[in-house]
Structure formats: structure tokens, C-alpha cells
Amino acid sequence: MNPFQLKDNALFLSCWHERNRPIQLICYTIFIIGILLLTFFSIALFDQTPNMSWLILFYVLTTIQAVALLLIGSLFASSLSSRERTCATLDFHRNSPQPVIEKIIGLVLGATWFEWSLFLLLFVIELPFAILPQIALVDILLFNASLMLTGIFFQTTASMLALLSPQKKRGSPFALLFLLLFLGWPLVGFIFASSQSSFFAHLFGATVLKYIYHEPFVRFNGWFYHFQLPLILLQGIVQLPLILLMIKGLKRIFNRPNSPAWSKLDVIGFFGFIFFMITGFFVANYSHFNIIAEQHSYGRYNTLSLGDFTLQSMGLFIILFAAIGFFIGFFTVPSYFKRTKYLILSTKKSSALNNFFNDGATSLPTILIYLAIGAIFMLPYIFLQKVPIPNALAVLTMLSSHIIAFAGFLEFFRLSRFRSDKVFFVTTLIVLWVFVPWLVSLACGNKFETMVNIGTLSPFVGIAYIFTVISAQIKLPYWPLFLPCLTGAITWLLAWREHQIIKQKIKYSQQ
Amino acid sequence: MNTVEVSQLRVEYDEVTAVHDLSLTLEQGKIYGFVGPNGAGKTSTIKALAGVIEPTQGTILLNGFDLDLHREKALRHIGYMPDFSPVYENLKVWEYLDVFAAAYDIKASERPHHVEKWLNKSDLVSKRDALIKGLSRGMRQRLVLAKTLESDPNILLLDEPASGLDPIARKHMRDLIKEASQNGATVLISSHILSELSEFIDSAIILEKGKLVVCGTIDDIRQKIGGEQKLIVKFANATAGKEFMGKLLLSQNVPPNQVTCDKANYIINFGNDKNTAAQFLNKILSSGVAIEECSIKNDTIEDIFHKIGAKEVA
Numbered sequence: 001m002n003p004f005q006l007k008d009n010a011l012f013l014s015c016w017h018e019r020n021r022p023i024q025l026i027c028y029t030i031f032i033i034g035i036l037l038l039t040f041f042s043i044a045l046f047d048q049t050p051n052m053s054w055l056i057l058f059y060v061l062t063t064i065q066a067v068a069l070l071l072i073g074s075l076f077a078s079s080l081s082s083r084e085r086t087c088a089t090l091d092f093h094r095n096s097p098q099p100v101i102e103k104i105i106g107l108v109l110g111a112t113w114f115e116w117s118l119f120l121l122l123f124v125i126e127l128p129f130a131i132l133p134q135i136a137l138v139d140i141l142l143f144n145a146s147l148m149l150t151g152i153f154f155q156t157t158a159s160m161l162a163l164l165s166p167q168k169k170r171g172s173p174f175a176l177l178f179l180l181l182f183l184g185w186p187l188v189g190f191i192f193a194s195s196q197s198s199f200f201a202h203l204f205g206a207t208v209l210k211y212i213y214h215e216p217f218v219r220f221n222g223w224f225y226h227f228q229l230p231l232i233l234l235q236g237i238v239q240l241p242l243i244l245l246m247i248k249g250l251k252r253i254f255n256r257p258n259s260p261a262w263s264k265l266d267v268i269g270f271f272g273f274i275f276f277m278i279t280g281f282f283v284a285n286y287s288h289f290n291i292i293a294e295q296h297s298y299g300r301y302n303t304l305s306l307g308d309f310t311l312q313s314m315g316l317f318i319i320l321f322a323a324i325g326f327f328i329g330f331f332t333v334p335s336y337f338k339r340t341k342y343l344i345l346s347t348k349k350s351s352a353l354n355n356f357f358n359d360g361a362t363s364l365p366t367i368l369i370y371l372a373i374g375a376i377f378m379l380p381y382i383f384l385q386k387v388p389i390p391n392a393l394a395v396l397t398m399l400s401s402h403i404i405a406f407a408g409f410l411e412f413f414r415l416s417r418f419r420s421d422k423v424f425f426v427t428t429l430i431v432l433w434v435f436v437p438w439l440v441s442l443a444c445g446n447k448f449e450t451m452v453n454i455g456t457l458s459p460f461v462g463i464a465y466i467f468t469v470i471s472a473q474i475k476l477p478y479w480p481l482f483l484p485c486l487t488g489a490i491t492w493l494l495a496w497r498e499h500q501i502i503k504q505k506i507k508y509s510q511q
Numbered sequence: 512m513n514t515v516e517v518s519q520l521r522v523e524y525d526e527v528t529a530v531h532d533l534s535l536t537l538e539q540g541k542i543y544g545f546v547g548p549n550g551a552g553k554t555s556t557i558k559a560l561a562g563v564i565e566p567t568q569g570t571i572l573l574n575g576f577d578l579d580l581h582r583e584k585a586l587r588h589i590g591y592m593p594d595f596s597p598v599y600e601n602l603k604v605w606e607y608l609d610v611f612a613a614a615y616d617i618k619a620s621e622r623p624h625h626v627e628k629w630l631n632k633s634d635l636v637s638k639r640d641a642l643i644k645g646l647s648r649g650m651r652q653r654l655v656l657a658k659t660l661e662s663d664p665n666i667l668l669l670d671e672p673a674s675g676l677d678p679i680a681r682k683h684m685r686d687l688i689k690e691a692s693q694n695g696a697t698v699l700i701s702s703h704i705l706s707e708l709s710e711f712i713d714s715a716i717i718l719e720k721g722k723l724v725v726c727g728t729i730d731d732i733r734q735k736i737g738g739e740q741k742l743i744v745k746f747a748n749a750t751a752g753k754e755f756m757g758k759l760l761l762s763q764n765v766p767p768n769q770v771t772c773d774k775a776n777y778i779i780n781f782g783n784d785k786n787t788a789a790q791f792l793n794k795i796l797s798s799g800v801a802i803e804e805c806s807i808k809n810d811t812i813e814d815i816f817h818k819i820g821a822k823e824v825a
Contacts, residue, residue: 018601
């Protein structure tokens, strides 16, 4: 069956019917035509250069396209996906026999069909503008292709996040977060576009700016590792895997109602990909440093040394490495329910269930694989920054230990009898990460160095300590870096004990 | 032929075991009443069968397909109606039916006719172009039932479909379900309106605290739990009746605690002993004493359900 046979697609029809009301369409059309006509006449009235009027009109058209596709389209994708969840009609579609890919296309395209129609209409209207000397036809085509990619990425993400939220409420925190991200898009896009790594600029679709505004603030050079690629291809390399990830998540939401949207393998693959991209842009920028030697900020050009650039990039990578590590711990630690189900099924069914990446499996293998991937992609930074091997090892050990300790404690908490008391988790974490290191360091006397050394037990101090060790600004002992290993071991011992208790319980109930 | 086979089904919600190792077999073309107090695990079982929730363990075979392994094939011929009405508030009634007809692969060219047919069957023709948000609760229930039946499923899972319906709509619903069953659909229907269930179900499945208490036809269950037979007699003359009954009860050794007497009305409880009740009735009829009314009343599903509350049957 053709997935684009939309007249037989239930989810498409449900959205189509809801949005295909005359009053809505008329208002929308009046709004857009009003903006276009008023802008054109205002410019024509005050500006005597005809080319400029047409050029500004072209910009208005492209802006309407971007707003319709990226903002309004994403809002509708989020709203109508959220409707499926809150009205519980999602359950009907879950057990309807339509192939899941049709359901996804129907949902996303159905929610945004008007915006896509408008986009295509404006694209056709834009084509004659190629006769203007400032605009090339190829730029119009590339602009539209770039906008399409970002539109698909934003809309699938919006739909995914709206369906992901467990709340019954129509407006979900995920959707809000997404909106905030979107509203901050010009800002975020600008910041990342003007920063050294163009990964985030491509991710947020700032590539479109390159095709219509040929301004220097959009700093793309097309380099990725040791290849120079067309920008549209680079944007595709950044956004397409993420679009596929969103589609994979949507598929699981339809097919596996009680499972997380992504499997552990998906999560590792996703973050591995992020590291691959970020490191790729770093290596490219390092290799072609003369191109970006001048950092543009607030209209001024500041000179940036290669050393500073490497250190800044490494800092960003370490922060991401730590943040993603904690997130992966949070995402991959099984709930009590999933763990129990996994153990019961693994005793009854084939050993196919006993794999590391099952939703109910312990999170430790996933986290170790993540840490290994992170360490591999950190190597170029360590190598280019010429960090001494012992320092690098110590830094990696500390980072890993904090992530492992967090996951271990979370696993203990989710499997223990305290699992329904989230306040217990938060309080214990604050005691372990803030109060204990603070108290111990105070007890060690009034020495700043001792306080810092003991403070490494907490990631808050630990991460800052890592920067000092990496930049080798001062000579510090290595032993504090290994302190978190101790907490990691303790938390996993506690988690292991809970695993044994659950196993015993299941064994007892099966007898 | 068995269309639904459930074995060792367990549904857990963190601390609570909603369904505890439930095994069931449902035959094609039969209507099964799913009975149990609140929290017995009826809704969880139906949701697990409909693939809406994942059970902790157990195997569910629908039309011979394992729900875990062949989800799409297993759910292809399922009609599921939850205990509330999931509807698109901003769609019109016909649009709603159109959407779900498309979901079950009914082609665009056939759908208008199909939708009209179900609008008629569910008695919603007058509301054809009304927005769903303007419908009453009962109308929404009817609409969702029509949506459930329109795909012509051969397994119907109905969770409290009659709640919120007026008596006429309930009868209408019963007729639709009976029709589906006559066309070969297996129906599993949960309801709190027990008296209504007994009128049209073939078998009952009684759950309590997530466990199967008893399953079978009403007669089977009555046998298993020791359901009661009551003889109800109303004499035309209270004095003559009293005299006759006094002698008869004494001669038959019927203990006084089995007899309830109110003027000319006598209710004699024979427990599960069908033969004694029949013999007793024969004697009354052949005695020549004038009687106004006489009947044997069996336990209803409601009576059985109340009894099971305190008694478990293997």
C-alpha cells in the first residue's frame, strides 16, 4: 500500500477534517494575504528603488514560509499529536491494522497539510524572483530544500514530544520545552552560527540564512572532518539521522505502548552520532583554523588563539559528555515494573530476551558502551590539546565514575522500596553530592586545596576540577579524581542487592 | 473454534497485580459476560487483549496470532471499546466514522455508503453533521460502539459499553451486539448492569482481585457455586394454603428456615436440588388447592455474583 495515499489514511483524515473548516481557512488566508499586500505597498510607497521593493517582498515571502513551516506547522503537529494522546484515540490507532509508517505520515502531514500547501505555493511564487540581480535561482531552490528539511525535523520532533509526554493534559512540558527552543531559535541559531561549531546551526536549520542573506555572521565553511561538503548535504547529514530517530520513536509509541520511545541501542546510537558530528566539526575547524581565526561577536571581530579555541571546544564536549551521561542514566535505568517483567519473561521464554539492551535489563552495559564511545570521540581533543596521558586518563575516570555512580544510585532507587518517594532520591543525591563532600572538606581543616580535593566527590566541583587538570594550569594530585570511583562502587553494590531481592521474590512467587 | 486464548496473563502496575495468572479460552460466535467488582482486573484484561497495555507476562492468541509476535495480524480483526468514549471533539459525527472506516482499510469510494449504514444502525442520522463536542454522553457511547462494530471485527472487546445509555439505547446496543455475535464474532463484554448481561450472554467469566473465580455458562456456574432454586407459590385462599403447606412441609421434612411465608405467599428455597423442587411443585398442583401463581425461580447472574463475593470456586 502506498503510504502517501492520503485519502485512505485514517490519521491524515482525522487531522484534515479538523483543520479543513472554512472559517479557519478563510481567516488564515486573509492573514497571509494581508501581510503580503501591506508589506509590499508600504515598501513601494516609501522606497523608490523598484528592485529593493521586490527584494523585500521576496524576504517577506521566505519569512512567511519559515514561520508557517517551522513555527505554525510544529505547533499544529504538537497540538494534534497531543490530541491523540489526551483523547485516547491513539489507542484506537494503535490497534488498527494500518502500517505504522502510514500512521506516522498521516499524523505529521495531516496536522501540517495547510502549512505545506502554503510553503509549496509560496515556493512557486518565489521562482520568478530569480530575475532579480541579488537572487539566484539555485539559492531559491537550496533555501526551500533547506527549509523543507528543517520543517520535517521540527514537525516530527514536535509530534514525537507531544506523544511522549505521560500527562493527560493537552499542553505538555515537553511541548513547552520545544516551543521555548523554537522561540529561542533565531537566538540559538545566531549564537551557534557565529560560534566555532556549526553543528547546532545546521541542527536548528540556520543553514537557510546562508542562501538568502549572504551576511558574514552566518559562518559556515562546509568543512567536516577532512571533507568540504555542500552546506545542504551537511545539513542533511545532521538532520536526517535525527528525523529517522524521531520516526523510530513514533513507531515504538504506536507499537509498544508501555515501553520508552527509544530503545537503549537507539539512545546510544543517537548520542554517538551527536559526538561524531560535534567532533567532526571541531576537527574540521581545527584543521582550517585560519578561516575562523576571527571570532565575530556583537559586531566586532576578536582574535581567538588556536589554544583557546581547542580548550573552549573541549570544555563544550566535556560538559555535553557529562550532561548526556546523566541523561542516559536517567533514561536507561529500568523501572521496577520493567525489571520484574524482564526477569519473569527471561525465565520463561528463550534467552533472546537476555540481551543488554532490553528495556528491563540493567543500565550498566549501556552506560559503559556510552562511556567508551564518548572516550573515543574525546581523543581528538586530548590529542590536539596535548593533554598528558595520565591527566587524560584521570579526567576520563572521574567523568565516568560520576556518571556510573549516578546511574547506580538511580538503579538502586528505582528497584528499592523507596521507588515511589521521589523526595528520597532528590534528598539523598543532595546529601551525597553536596552536604557530605562539604562537611568532610570542612572537617579536613581550612585548606582550600583539601576542600577542593574532597569536593571532587561531587560532580559540581568535579567537573570544574577536570578543567583545571586538562588545562594543566596548576599541578594537583591525581587521587581526588579517583574518589568518585568509590561512590560508584557503593551505589552499584546497593543496586546489585536490589536485583538479588527482586530475583528472590520472583523465584518465590513462581514456586 | 477458539478465537481468543489467554494463558497465564499477568498485568502489574508497579505495586499492584491487577490480573493474576489468568487463563481463558473464548469460542467463536459466543457472548461472554465479564463480571467482577471494581478493581477485579476486568479493564486491565480487556486492555491487554486489545494490545493497549503490555502484560507483565502471559501469552495472548487472537485468531491464532500471538499478540507479542504478530501484533498487526493479531489486532487486525479486533473491535475494542474502552469504558469511556475516546472521540475527536472537533470532528463531525460522520467524519469520525469515516476516519475509523479508513483505519480498517475501507476504500474511499465505499466509505460514504458504509458511514451512512452505521449512522442508521446507531440511530445517529439526525446528528450526522453535528460536532461530536455537542453530543451527549449516551450519543458518544453509541458513536464509539458504531465505530467499534463498523470494521466488522470477529473479536469484540467491550468495556462497560452500556454505561450512560438510556433503556432504549441499551436495548439497541444489545441488538447490535447480538447481531455481531450471530455473524460469528466472539464478544467479551464487561458490565456492572448484571441483570442486563444475563439476558444475552452465553457464558460468564467472574473475576475477583485479578483472579479467575469461575467461568462457564450460567447453568454451569450455578451448579458449581451451588446456586439456588426457589419455588414461589401464591394461594388463592390464604387459610387453605396455610393448612396445606403446613402438612406438606412436615411430610417432606423441609426445614423451617428454608421457607418464607407472607399471608398466602410462600417461597421455598431448595438450594441446588432441582428434583425435590419439581416433586414439590407436582404435589401442589395435584392437590387441588386453588393457587393464583406458581413459579420456580433460579439464581440470576446478579445473585451468583453476590454469592461469589464470599465464596471461591475452583
